[in-house]
Amino acid sequence: MPPQAGPQPEDPASDRTARTGFWLVGARGGVATTAAVGWSALTRGLxxxxxxxxELPALAGAGLKDWDQFVLGGCELRPGRLRDSAAEAGIPPALIEACAADxxxxxxxxxxGVVHNSGPAIDELADEQADGGLARRFPTPRAAVDAIRADLDRFREQQRLERVVVVVTASTExxxxxxxxxxxxxxxxxxLTSTDCPLRAGSLYAIAAIESGAAFVNFTPSLGASCAxxxxxxxxxxxCHAGRDGKTGETLLKxxxxxxxxxxxxxxxxxxxxNILGNADxxxxxxxxxxxxKLGCKDAALQSLLGYSPQSLxxxxxVPSLGERKTAWNHVHFRxxxxxxMTLQLTWQGHDSALAAPLVLDLARLVDASAGRGESGALGALACFFKSPCGAPLAGHSEQFAALLAHYA
Amino acid sequence: MPPQAGPQPEDPASDRTARTGFWLVGARGGVATTAAVGWSALTRGLxxxxxxxxELPALAGAGLKDWDQFVLGGCELRPGRLRDSAAEAGIPPALIEACAADxxxxxxxxxxGVVHNSGPAIDELADEQADGGLARRFPTPRAAVDAIRADLDRFREQQRLERVVVVVTASTExxxxxxxxxxxxxxxxxxLTSTDCPLRAGSLYAIAAIESGAAFVNFTPSLGASCAxxxxxxxxxxxCHAGRDGKTGETLLKxxxxxxxxxxxxxxxxxxxxNILGNADxxxxxxxxxxxxKLGCKDAALQSLLGYSPQSLxxxxxVPSLGERKTAWNHVHFRxxxxxxMTLQLTWQGHDSALAAPLVLDLARLVDASAGRGESGALGALACFFKSPCGAPLAGHSEQFAALLAHYA
Amino acid sequence: MPPQAGPQPEDPASDRTARTGFWLVGARGGVATTAAVGWSALTRGLxxxxxxxxELPALAGAGLKDWDQFVLGGCELRPGRLRDSAAEAGIPPALIEACAADxxxxxxxxxxGVVHNSGPAIDELADEQADGGLARRFPTPRAAVDAIRADLDRFREQQRLERVVVVVTASTExxxxxxxxxxxxxxxxxxLTSTDCPLRAGSLYAIAAIESGAAFVNFTPSLGASCAxxxxxxxxxxxCHAGRDGKTGETLLKxxxxxxxxxxxxxxxxxxxxNILGNADxxxxxxxxxxxxKLGCKDAALQSLLGYSPQSLxxxxxVPSLGERKTAWNHVHFRxxxxxxMTLQLTWQGHDSALAAPLVLDLARLVDASAGRGESGALGALACFFKSPCGAPLAGHSEQFAALLAHYA
Amino acid sequence: MPPQAGPQPEDPASDRTARTGFWLVGARGGVATTAAVGWSALTRGLxxxxxxxxELPALAGAGLKDWDQFVLGGCELRPGRLRDSAAEAGIPPALIEACAADxxxxxxxxxxGVVHNSGPAIDELADEQADGGLARRFPTPRAAVDAIRADLDRFREQQRLERVVVVVTASTExxxxxxxxxxxxxxxxxxLTSTDCPLRAGSLYAIAAIESGAAFVNFTPSLGASCAxxxxxxxxxxxCHAGRDGKTGETLLKxxxxxxxxxxxxxxxxxxxxNILGNADxxxxxxxxxxxxKLGCKDAALQSLLGYSPQSLxxxxxVPSLGERKTAWNHVHFRxxxxxxMTLQLTWQGHDSALAAPLVLDLARLVDASAGRGESGALGALACFFKSPCGAPLAGHSEQFAALLAHYA
Ligand SMILES: NC(=O)c1ccc[n+]([C@@H]2O[C@H](COP(=O)([O-])OP(=O)(O)OC[C@H]3O[C@@H](n4cnc5c(N)ncnc54)[C@H](O)[C@@H]3O)[C@@H](O)[C@H]2O)c1
Ligand SMILES: NC(=O)c1ccc[n+]([C@@H]2O[C@H](COP(=O)([O-])OP(=O)(O)OC[C@H]3O[C@@H](n4cnc5c(N)ncnc54)[C@H](O)[C@@H]3O)[C@@H](O)[C@H]2O)c1
Ligand SMILES: NC(=O)c1ccc[n+]([C@@H]2O[C@H](COP(=O)([O-])OP(=O)(O)OC[C@H]3O[C@@H](n4cnc5c(N)ncnc54)[C@H](O)[C@@H]3O)[C@@H](O)[C@H]2O)c1
Ligand SMILES: NC(=O)c1ccc[n+]([C@@H]2O[C@H](COP(=O)([O-])OP(=O)(O)OC[C@H]3O[C@@H](n4cnc5c(N)ncnc54)[C@H](O)[C@@H]3O)[C@@H](O)[C@H]2O)c1
Ligand code: NA
Ligand code: NA
Incomplete structure (x- = not known):
């Protein structure tokens, strides 16, 4: 028998109360795929x-579940295999091979996945696939919400999960x-039963998650759960829920x-x-x-950190040649x-998925802990992860990070 | 009679208890000169x-003295006039003119000034001047200290000062x-009576200040008061005293x-x-x-902020063509x-004196307040101003700034 | 009598055959104003x-007229004085003062100036001024051309000029x-007698110049004389004529x-x-x-220099805070x-008018020499001055510069 | 029988007159190894x-030998296999595998290799290896030269070569x-028989090559053949010979x-x-x-291209973390x-061996053609390849490139 590693999700003997499911919306996108490979590689010690x-020492005592207590699933518009989306995301072949079974x-x-009011680029994405790929469309928001709930319930049941966390890493609406x-x-x-309702799929995922008792994370700039x-x-x-728009590059610097x-x-x-970047996002x-x-989210940060509004562009x-690499040039003119x-110029040469994927794993893990503690509503303590945090006023990264430690450590 | 502005230091009627003297060591250097012009321009509303x-709103209630409650003096090696060193420092002629009386x-x-064990470049600086410029040299550290004390006592007496703050902005030893x-x-x-004593002038200024009851600030990378x-x-x-090495550019970013x-x-x-820069410093x-x-001070910051020591150069x-402008390029390679x-590159194009001079004024003003409150020893609450803070462990700028507000606001 | 410098244009004794007039269209713009101050400062030895x-040694023997053999005039939409537009262009007050008489x-x-089909931003420029500023509008292109010709004839006559060179430095159409x-x-x-004619003012200036026998230079990206x-x-x-779009920054590097x-x-x-820039342009x-x-012109260069078309943005x-400063960041991704x-990044921090103004003077001086030699049509030898040269295929700057020397030196 | 590709050097039937040997000094260094893999991959169409x-179209008619008409050999100080040095140089495993037989x-x-007067760092390199690695040392320069000649003669004989080209890609002396x-x-x-002779190994390789009738290329900043x-x-x-110091990055830009x-x-x-770089060089x-x-070579270029000497540093x-990547930051301050x-800043992020290796192949190929044409002495036409070209005055890259085409195309 070949050596086995990683969690054994279908094992009937496994302790139902110990496991949490991560439901990744946009599961074969660059960020989610990298999160999936990364999670597998972590559990395998690769x-x-x-x-x-x-994994910072400061959070060692936070009582978070171990990586092998999580089970990954999700939904997508495009068919295919994670192995292939991992290759597209530039993950080294040897690592993909080692994680292939997971x-x-x-x-x-x-x-x-569910497409609803998702905008022209996502419609196009779905339509590029034969027969509209995996996209499901519903006449009303309510019908879409109910279908998503059914997916989540099935996931919870089949995987015998103690808790579920839904994380939206789908394309920006x-x-x-x-x-x-x-x-x-x-x-x-x-x-929700009317066709006039302006909500888009990202918010319907949020509603379905909450109605089904699953915690919710919105890693994208789409609205998600960010409304009263x-x-x-x-x-x-x-x-509990957290969002909006993972803070990985330029805004982190700001x-x-x-x-x-x-x-x-x-x-x-x-x-x-x-900013120039070459991936699907x-x-x-x-x-x-x-x-x-995207641009809307970025503007607000500066205003609130300085107390006034300098010209901000x-x-x-x-730029397809860049692939997963994102280069951000910033020019700050000050007096x-x-x-x-005087001026300060920055050139940030980041790898988008490599920056985002661990945050997705961190967020799901922390939100799971909050759910375990019975916290509800927007988790302001997670503000350091987001460009447009809900549940907390915009603040400097350092204060946000201190708030994270104060809440969880 | 021409209109008069600015404080009238020699006025016998002025309230002795209300005024503090700033004694700038290296008073005609780029930083001190810019501080002097800036102080004058501030008091004149220019x-x-x-x-x-x-002047941040957060410190509005800190009970600091007003700018016109300060009197400036100091010592130097090179003769000449502040008007001329101001022109050299690139200050606009109109502003110099407006502040000329001050x-x-x-x-x-x-x-x-006092030269003692000051190193080859400062010896050269002094010797460039006719007759060694204004440099005074003494056989022992103790003799130098006593001479400096006499200067400070005379300043306090003649200007009828409540307090004196000595700020070293002399060339790096x-x-x-x-x-x-x-x-x-x-x-x-x-x-101190032995010629073997390794202390340099910067530390002798510190000793003299403290012995004479004057608070002390070391804005330079020289040792100053930074020893047990x-x-x-x-x-x-x-x-009380504060130091070491004003944090104005690259380290601020770090x-x-x-x-x-x-x-x-x-x-x-x-x-x-x-770093490339073109001024006398x-x-x-x-x-x-x-x-x-200089380089020694810079290295330590990184080590203590990260918890490990990456290669750091x-x-x-x-580069004389740059004049007062300093350009710092930073290349950060991370995983x-x-x-x-990934990498992050920064290009900081700063104006050295314009960054340093207000900090000199801030430091003198804050140290004066601490002296007024009877504080003694190293003022760790001022760590955010320094590259190598005494009295506080090295920490992130944001925590340092929070500590400043907690102490003074 | 105070010492006099600079040419004395109205002097009846001056030798008519020796002088050439430069007619600057957009004469109070940043580029033309800087050219005017620069010309005056040159003739005065300032x-x-x-x-x-x-003024390169290589062109010392080219037989170009001396700077004091030129007379400047032109046309504008906005009233005001060159002294004031010079101050706006950031020219030091002392230099403006010294050149004020000129x-x-x-x-x-x-x-x-003449506005015709000039686009919304120029219409707005004209309308900002009381009574439409100095803008003249005509029912047909032909009427506009004839009015411009009359201006040029008057300039030639009143200033007793041997030759006239018209240089368009007006806003981009x-x-x-x-x-x-x-x-x-x-x-x-x-x-030209029809209102359907798509020509804009920039081309009407070209036609008027040529019809009146004046050489023509188009320093702007507008069409000007660049059509068959x-x-x-x-x-x-x-x-003879030369154009299109002075090559001062990013394209020069390309x-x-x-x-x-x-x-x-x-x-x-x-x-x-x-590119970020803060001036009126x-x-x-x-x-x-x-x-x-502007963007159209920039794209073509790359295609023709490489022999293929990489993605080019x-x-x-x-960015008003930058004033006359222009910063161009370029990111070149190559294999x-x-x-x-690999990548090459460039940050060019130029001063737009200081780069453009001397080229305007150079071009007028060289085109004048070509006119003196009886050359006609597009002057391909001047390609090194332009982003979209007429009369020569796009080529590397070095070959263009060699062609300049070959033609004139 | 497995499929065969690449030249079959030991094949007795192969046409002796058609083949040229490249003798790489420092054959397992980053540059030479990459050249070797690249040459193999080229001949195999990989x-x-x-x-x-x-391979530029402009040189298509230059009558250069085909890549499979070359045979590679050389000398080294360190033992080991090219497969391993290729892995160290960051060449993808799949490509190394495909070229492994070659x-x-x-x-x-x-x-x-021969070590003679090679400086402390090369001595150390040799001594790091067990038993001084492959280094041979000789009492006099003449003895070293004769030993190198014997190597070259053996290479020519055993491989039945028409011509030999020696290329020095050894560490900088x-x-x-x-x-x-x-x-x-x-x-x-x-x-040469005296121990006082200041020549280092790099020049002894040159003398041996020339004495044995082999053309010589010095790709390094060492002296090589660059003396009268x-x-x-x-x-x-x-x-014929060519050199000195391959022009791959910063100087190319200059x-x-x-x-x-x-x-x-x-x-x-x-x-x-x-410049920061992380490889063995x-x-x-x-x-x-x-x-x-290295620094000496770089300074001269600027002086001769501008006609005067600005401050140049x-x-x-x-920086080991960078591996084969070299990052060069340039700050140009001009008036x-x-x-x-104004200023121009450049950040060049190059891959040293990938830039250098093809030039090594190009140079050997072109020098071989020159040898075939009977040219002798320094080949000034190859100046565009070098930081400190011999046989031609320092000139702009564009003129140098035109000279290359004029000579060979
Ligand atoms: N990588 C980062 O640094 C970063 C930072 C902040 C935010 N984000 C956001 O994360 C999101 C994902 O980024 P990415 O790089 O993975 O993008 P991606 O385009 O690679 O992946 C998005 C995936 O979502 C799928 N999808 C789209 N709509 C869906 C729907 N309604 N239901 C199910 N699946 C859907 C797409 O088919 C695609 O596979 C984007 O919104 C991006 O803006 C990324
Ligand atoms: N400018 C900045 O941003 C900055 C930041 C941190 C620290 N500093 C430090 O501040 C100091 C001053 O910088 P600067 O730009 O004004 O330099 P500067 O060279 O312009 O001025 C120093 C002055 O000190 C005088 N001097 C030297 N030794 C003296 C002595 N023993 N007694 C009296 N005077 C003496 C010199 O004659 C000179 O006029 C330097 O040590 C510098 O490293 C500056
Ligand atoms: N500065 C550079 O480096 C540079 C380089 C290449 C091209 N250019 C071009 O040169 C031109 C001038 O640039 P600038 O910075 O001086 O701009 P500017 O806006 O300062 O000046 C243009 C002037 O033209 C006037 N004008 C507009 N339309 C006119 C008309 N029809 N007749 C007469 N006057 C008219 C305007 O009133 C204005 O004063 C622009 O087209 C610009 O794109 C500039
Ligand atoms: N872009 C570039 O990489 C570039 C550009 C210009 C010049 N160069 C020069 O090319 C040379 C090679 O660069 P590299 O990156 O391959 O360096 P490297 O250190 O990887 O390789 C040099 C090799 O030469 C060997 N060697 C040293 N002395 C020798 C001797 N006397 N005889 C035989 N072998 C000897 C060493 O053992 C080593 O394997 C350096 O001098 C470098 O400065 C490189
Ligand atoms: Na993204
Ligand atoms: Na190298």
């Missing part, structure tokens, strides 16, 4: 813990018309550099960011409608004592 | 408060042989970026910094002996999840 | 020749619908770096440029219609032996 | 021709005391950017370069004695019209 916040097992737990949303769950719920009515539902349901400039009473006159973002979600361009002008 | 930490008044309060220094003041004091024996003296004398990388569990493999630093003081080159390598 | 191509004299020779233009002058001329029909007119009229990469058989995969370019002229953003990927 | 100058065959033709060298071969030759006396020998012997700045009459005030260069060879640091100051 990689170290670099990049994982929850990836195949996860593939078997990937359901078709266009902005939702937030002002039109009612403030309470009862009002919003009433609109869905937060209301979460609080009433005793379910949330340490802007407070530093502020602490010296230096006056920022303009902050220009130019970049392709979706090159559609102007979808891009505006953020542009994102899709000091006696009005002397 | 410039805003950008760049001044003590500058002339300060010039009248600049005594000859070579490193002092610290291990050879005894741990207590009594032992160190005993060596001088701190012992300060504590016994009920005098103390926010390294904690950020650490908070994400990213592994820094190498951190390379290359750069010229002194281009002497290898003096440079090693910091080089400094003198993330699954071992993926 | 500045050196740095930045002037025609500037006032030039002001007296600035006629109202939107692209002209080139395919709709007929290939010969006779056909184009016939359309106007070149046909120039050749028939024995008049035209040396792309040939270098090509000479090593390195394969460029993508070339991304991001940047404001006009921030209007999308006008921007497309050029963006331009208006070498065995497919190894 | 890689394209990107990065190879001799690499093994070359390994069989690698003789022990310290500078040779050039002024002490006599100007003629007869004089120099007379010193060895050139004298080459001319008399009818042998030789296009400096002429561009000069063509605009812009005044360079300072040019600062900071970097380790040797981190020894100060060896570094000075080039530093090189060994334009009216004295306005």
């Amino acid at each position: 990689i170290g813990t670099t990049g994982l916040v929850t 990836l195949d097992a996860i593939d078997a737990r990937i359901a078709p 266009p902005p939702t018309d937030e002002p039109s949303l009612p403030p309470t769950w009862d009002e919003l719920n009433a609109t 009515a869905i937060d209301d539902l979460a609080k009433r349901s005793g379910v 949330t340490v550099l802007a407070p530093m400039l502020a602490s010296r009473n230096l006056e920022v006159m303009s902050w220009v960011g130019h 970049g392709r979706v973002l090159s559609s102007p409608e979808h891009k505006s979600s 953020v542009s994102i361009e899709y 000091g004592f006696m009005g002397v002008e | 410039i805003g408060t950008t760049g001044l930490v003590t 500058l002339d008044a300060i010039d009248a309060r600049i005594a000859p 070579p490193p002092t042989d610290e291990p050879s220094l005894p741990p207590t003041w009594d032992e160190l004091n005993a060596t 024996a001088i701190d012992d003296l300060a504590k016994r004398s009920g005098v 103390t926010v970026l390294a904690p950020m990388l650490a908070s994400r569990n990213l592994e820094v493999m190498s951190w390379v910094g290359h 750069g010229r002194v630093l281009s002497s290898p002996e003096h440079k090693s003081s 910091v080089s400094i080159e003198y 993330g999840f699954m071992g993926v390598e | 500045i050196g020749t740095t930045g002037l191509v025609t 500037l006032d004299a030039i002001d007296a020779r600035i006629a109202p 939107p692209p002209t619908d080139e395919p709709s233009l007929p290939p010969t002058w006779d056909e184009l001329n016939a359309t 029909a106007i070149d046909d007119l120039a050749k028939r009229s024995g008049v 035209t040396v770096l792309a040939p270098m990469l090509a000479s090593r058989n390195l394969e460029v995969m993508s070339w991304v440029g991001h 940047g404001r006009v370019l921030s209007s999308p219609e006008h921007k497309s002229s 050029v963006s331009i953003e208006y 070498g032996f065995m497919g190894v990927e | 890689i394209g021709t990107t990065g190879l100058v001799t 690499l093994d065959a070359i390994d069989a033709r690698i003789a022990p 310290p500078p040779t005391d050039e002024p002490s060298l006599p100007p003629t071969w007869d004089e120099l030759n007379a010193t 006396a060895i050139d004298d020998l080459a001319k008399r012997s009818g042998v 030789t296009v950017l400096a002429p561009m700045l000069a063509s605009r009459n812009l005044e360079v005030m300072s040019w600062v370069g900071h 970097g380790r040797v260069l981190s020894s100060p004695e060896h570094k000075s060879s 080039v530093s090189i640091e060994y 334009g019209f009216m004295g306005v100051e």
